[in-house]
Amino acid sequence: MRKQTLDKRLLVGGAIDIVINIWPLRFLFALLFITYTAKISGQDSLGIKPTYQYSLLELSQLKTITGSIKEVKVNKSPSNITVVTAKMIEDRGYQTLVDICQDIPGFDFMLYNEGNGEYPTHSMNRGIGEVGNSEILVMVDGIIQNNISFNWSSLWTFENMLIDIERIEIVHGPGSVIYGAQALTGIIHFITKSNQERIIVKPFFGSYKTRGADVLVGTKIGESAHFSLALHTLYSDGDKGLNRYDPGEYFKEKRYPVYFTKDYNYDGDLLYNQPNTSYGGKAIPEGFNTSQTSFAIRSKLQLKKSTLGFFYNDYLRGYGPTIVSYEYDLTDKENTTHYRTFHAYFNNNAPLSDKLQLNSSVVFRGTNIIPDGGFKYLYRFPNLRKSYGAYAYQGYIEERLDWNVNERNDFSLGLKASLSRKSDRVVSLGDYPSNKYSTSSSWDEAVKDDGSLNVPKAYPVFNVSEVALFGLWNKQWKQLSYSLGLRYDYSSEFGNIFNPRMTFDYHPSDYFGTKLLFGKAFRQPSIFELVNEFRGNPNLIPEKIYTSELQLRSLLFNEKLSLKTNFYLSVIDDRIGKVNDPTSLSGERFENIERMTITGMSFDLNRQLHKYIRYNVNYNFIVGLDNNEIYTINRTAKHKLNAGLNTVLFKERIIGDMRMNWVGKRKAPDENVWINTYEGGYAPSYLKFNMALSYKLSPNLKFQFVVNNLFDEQFYGIGRETGSAFADDYHHESNINPDGLIPAYHPQPGRTFLINITWEQPSNMITKAWDKI
Template identity: 25%
Template sequence: MNKLKILTLLMAGLPTAAHGVNDDFSDDGLWDLSPEELGQIRVTSIASGTPTPLDKAAAITTVITANDIEAMAATDLDEVLETVPGLHVTRSQLAYAPRYVIRGIASANNPQTLVLINGIPVTNLALGNRGNVWAGMPLKSIAKIEVIRGPGSALYGADAFAGVINIQTKGPEDIDNLKVGVGYGSFDTKSSWFQFGSNEGPVKFAASVEYETTDGHQGKIGEDAQTLNDQNTGTSASNAPGPVNTMRDSVEARFEVGYDDITVRLGYQGRYNIGTGPGLIEAIDNNGRFASNRYNFDITHQADEIIEDFSVVTQLSYYQDSQEVEENVQLFPPGTLLAGTFPDGFIGNPGYKEEIVRLNFNSLYKGFDAHLVRIGVGASWGDVYEVTESKNFNPDFTPKPGGITSVDDTDEVWLPEKDRTSYFVYLQDEWKFAQDWQLISGVRYDYYSDFGDTTNPRLSLIWAATDDLTAKLLYGRAFRAPSIEELFVTSNPVTLGNQDLSPEIIDSYELGIAYQVNKQILLSANIFHYEIKDFINFVDIGNNRRQAQNIGTRSGQGGELELSYEVNDQIMLVSNYAYQKSTDKRTEEDVGSAPNHQLYARVQFDTQKNVLFSAEVNWVGEQSRAANDDRDPTPSYTTIDLKYTQQNLLQGMDLILTLRNLSDKDVREPSPAGTITPTAIPGDYPMVGRSLLAEIEYSF
C-alpha cells in the first residue's frame, strides 16, 4: 500500500477542527506499518493539527472510538466522558445540566471546558457553557471523541482552559448502509434511530437521526431552599421531600455530504419538555419546562498544494442556539412568602436566542526541512438577541400587581442583548530537530470587542526514547473569556454582572510517559501542575445577590495513570486512576466540588460467537466542600455497570442490554452552597439508580 492510501486511512474519521490539513509529512514510522498494524494505532489530530499516534501527541489526550463506545455500558455522552481519567461529570442546579470538571477546574456554569462538535465550538455566548438546556447527547451518531486534559488555547482560543472535548459525528466513511433501531428502558425511556450513508462515487453522504423521550430518574430530594423558607415564615409550600425533575425529549439529526475537496455539514439538536432538575434556585419545581433548538451549518474547503508545499483549509460555520420556556418556571412553589405572598408561585421565565458566525483560514507549509509550520487566522461574530422574560415579581421581590408580566425590552429583563466580535491569529511550528526528538511551539493572539485581548503560548517537547517508550514535557497557557451574563447582567434576581472582569488565565506544566510493555500491555502516566489567575466566580454581596468577580488565584497538581491489557483474543482490560488537588490560594483550602481520587476499570469479553460482554466499575472518591460550605464531604461511591450484546440474533439484527448501577447505589453529587440559603439542598443531588435499557438494531 502506498503512502497516499495509508494517509487516507490515517485521516479517515479525523476531525477537521484541529486546524489540520491532509499532509504526507512524517518521519515517525507510520509508513513502515502494515494496514493491519495501522488499524490498531490510536491516532489523534486534536493536540497539534497533525495526525499523530496517541503516545506522541503534543498534549495529554484520550481517544474514544465508536468501537470503544459499543463496548461500554454507556447510554449517553456524559457516561462515556466519565471514563476519561481526570474528568468527572457532575451536575448543575440549572436544569441539571452536566458539568465537565477536568482536574478539579470548574465553576457553577462550567465554562472552563471547551466542547466542539466536528471541531466547531458549541459554546453559549450568554452563559459561557453549552447552555443550560444541553440535556446530554445520544451516542449512535458519534464516531470518535477526543479529549485534551490541559489547556488548548494556543490552538483553540477562548474556553480551552481546563481541557477540550471534540465530538466527531459519523460521516460517509462510517455509515455505508441502512441501520435502524429502537430501545426501551427504565423511567419509561423510549428511543429510536436511523442511519444511512454512501461512500461510493464522487458524492459521498451520511445521514443520522436519533429520538429519545424519558420521564427521568426522579431521585429524591429531602429538603430544598423552600424548606428553610417555610421554617422562617410558617408556610408549608415546599415540594420536598420530592423528586428531582429530569424528564426530557430530544432529537439529534446530522447530515454530511462531501464532493471532491468540499465538505458540508448540517446539524440539529432539539430539546423539549426539559425538567428543571432540583429547581433553578434549588427549590423543587414540578411545573417548569424548558426547550432548546440548536442549528449548525459548516462548509469546509481543503486546497492541497495550492502552491508548492503550501495548503489551506477554509471553513465557514453558522451556529444558532435558544432557550425557551414551555411551562412557567416556579423559582419558588405556590404559597411561598417572600416580600409578599405568591399563591401561584414565584415565577420567572427567562429565554433568549443567539447566533455565531465564524470564518477561519488554516494553512500548512512544508517547505522547511524537518518543520511543519501552521498559520491560522479567523474571525467570529456572535449576537445574543430576542432576550425574553415574563415574571410575577418586581426587582425588590414584591408581587407584580398584574401577575405574570412580560418585561421584554425593559430594564428588568434578566439578560441584556449584546453582540461580540473576536479575531485571532496563531502560529505553530512542529520541528523534528533530531531522529527521536520533536519540539512543538506555538502562540495565539485573540482580540475581543467587549473585554480586550490575550496572548497564549505553548511548548511541547517529545522524546521517543525507544520504540516502546515515549516521554513528553508540556507547557501551555490558556484563557477563558467572561460570558455575557458575567459581564452585563443587571436584573437577574440572583446574580449580577461585572464589566470590570478580566479573563481567567491558566499556566500549566505536564510530564507524560507512555510505555508499550509488550504487545498486550500499554501503560501511560502523567503528572501536572497549574496556576490560575483571576478565576471568576459569583460572590455573595448581600441581599441574596451574587456578583461575578475575579476572586484571586488557584493552584492544582495531580497525576493520571492508564493501563490497557489485551489478555488474549477474547479478553481486554482497560483501567485508569486519577488524583488531583485544587487549592484556593487565598484560603489554602481545597476548592471542593470535585473528587480528589477516581478509579475506573472495564473488562470486556468477545466470545467470538457473536456475543460481547463488558463489566465496568467506577469509583469516585469523596468530594470536599467549598470554603463557604461547612457540610461534611460528599461520600465516595462505587457503581457497577454491565453490557451484553448478541450480534446476529437474527440475520442482521443485534440485541443490546445495558444495566447501570447494578447494586442500586444511592449516588449523590455535591450541591453547591445555596444561592438563597447557605445549604439549599443539604442532602446533595441524587443521581441515577439502577436502570436497564434494551435495544434492537437492524442493519440492511
C-alpha cells in the same frame, strides 16, 4: 479442639464474607480469575483484535487532529489525548458524554445525566469548573458548541447522539493556542463518521418508560460525493426521584406552607401574607421531575475537498434535584428547561501546491434557551411561573494555511474572525416572553414591593466582534519532536490576550516515549458575568491558566500491556468568582479573585490478557496547593479509580463489558451547612458498576442489554455552587423561606436497564437507486 475448629470456620467464613460483600474485592477477584483462566487457555496471536477492534499498539497509533490540527498519531500528538472509539461506545453501551467521562481521569460531576436545571451541566475537570462548566471546550467536527452568551459547555447528555461518532478526542490541559477561549482545562471533540456506506437502525427502550431510536444512513452519490444523515429521538418519564438516596429529606416528608408571602390577585394587586387555603399543611408530593425529551439531526455532504454540514437539536428536560422541594414545585410537569441549538458549516481544503494547502471554514450557529418551562414557588406567587429565555447567534470564518516544509517540518498559520449577537437571560414571571429579546411580565419588576405584574421589559442585546491569529510549528527528528504555538485573540468584550504552547516529545520507539508540555489558556467572561444587573461586573478580565505536564508512556509484554502516566501542575490566575457587595441587588458581584494552584497525577493501564479478553484501569489523584500546603479541592475527589473488562465469547457472537467507578469522598464548601453538620464536611465516597452484554443474532442484527448502577449503589452528587440550603431550617408554619435554594446534595438514580436492538446493512441499495436516477 472444637474451639479451634470453630475459630477456623469463623476465620474462613469471615474471609469469604469480605470477598463477597466488599465490592472492590469482588472486582479484583473477578480479574484474577479471568487472568488465570486466560493463561491456562493459551496466549493466542493478536493478529485479530475482537476486543475494542484495535490492538494496544494500533490504539496508540490512531490518527488524531485535535491537538495538532493535522493528523498525527496519539502517542506523538503535542497534547495529552484520550481517544474513545466507536467500538468502545458501542460495546460499553454509552448513551451520553456524561457516561463516557465518568470513565476518564480528571472529571467530577455534581449532577450527572440530568444536567443542572437551567444550566446544561455542573461538572469539573482537573479540579476546575462551575455551573455550566464553561472552562472546557466542546466541539463537533471542529465546530464550537459552547453557549454563545454564557460560554457553558454542551452536548453532555441526551441532546447529542453517538450513533454517527467515529471517535471522541479528549484533550487534557490547555487548548487555547489553536481553539481560543474556553479551552481552559481541556477540549472534548466529537469526530463524526465519514464515507460510511451503510444503514444502521437502533431502537432502544428501558427503565421508566424510556424509549427512542437512533438512525444512521451513509451512502455514495455518484463517483465522488458522499452523504450521511443521523437522527436521534428519546423520551423518558424518568424515575421522578422517588426512591433515591435522600438522607437529609430535601425531597420528601415536607408540608406545604400555610401562607404565601406574596401573591397577585386577579386584578393584578400585590398582596402579602395570604393564607394557603387549598394546600396549607398538607404533604408536598415527594420527588422531582426527571423527564427527558430530545430530538437531534446531523448530516453532511462531502464532495471531493469540500464538506457541507448541519446539526440541530431540541432538548426538553425536568429540573431534577437542582433546587429544594419545600420552596419550589418540583413535581409539576412544566418544571422543565428547554434548549434548542444548531449549526451549519462549509469547509473546503484547497491544495495550492505540493507543499501548501489552504483550509477554509464558514460557520453559523445559534444557542437558544426556550422559555416554555420554568418553576413555581410554593411560598409565593403560587399560580405564576418563573422562566428563563435567551437567544444568541454567531457567525465566523476561519482560514488556515498549512505548509508542509518537508517530511519532518510543517507550519500552520490561522486567522479567525467572528461576529456574535449575545443577550442576557430574559427572566419572566407569569406569561412567557412574547419575543426573543423582551418579556411581557418582567421578573425583577414583579417582585419589587411596589412592583406590578405584566410590566414589559426589553433586554439589551450585545454585538461582539472577535479576531484571532495563531501559528503552530512542528519539527520532527528521528527520536525527538517539538511543537511551538502562539495565538493572539482580540475581543470587543475583554481586549487582547496572548497564549503560547510548547511540547517536547522523546520517542526512541513505538514502545516508549515521554512528553514535556507547557501551555496557557483562557476563559473569557460571559455576558451574564459582565452585565447582569444582579451580579454583573463590566471590568472583568479573562480567567487564565498555566499548565506544565510530564507524560511517560510505554508498551510492554509483546504489545499486550500499555501504560500512560501524567503529572501536571496548573496555576489559575484572575479566576472569576463571587465576592460580597452590599451595593449590588443580590449582595454580591462577580470579580477576578485570588490565584489558585492545582497539582495532580493520573495513570491509565490497558492489559490484553488474551485476544478475547482485555481490561483497563485508570487512577486520578488531585489536590490544591496553598503556600506549599496541600488541601482538598471543593467538590472534587482527591482519589478516583476506574476499571473495565471487555470479553468476547462464542466465536465473537457475545461481547461482555463491565465497568467500575470508585469516587473518593468529596469536600463540601464551607457554606454547605448540611454536609458539614452531618457528614463531617465530606460527601461520602461511592462505588458504582455498569454492565453491557451484547449478542449477535445474525450478521445484521444485534441485541444489547445494559445495566447501569448494577448493584443499586445509593449515592449523591455534591450540591452545586454553595449547596447552602439547610433542610432542617424549613417549617411549613414558622419558616417557609429559609436561606438557600440549592440543596446540599443531588440524589442519583439507582439500578436502571436499557435494551438496544441494532440492525445494520450496507447501503448499496441506495447507491444503486441513485445511479438509476
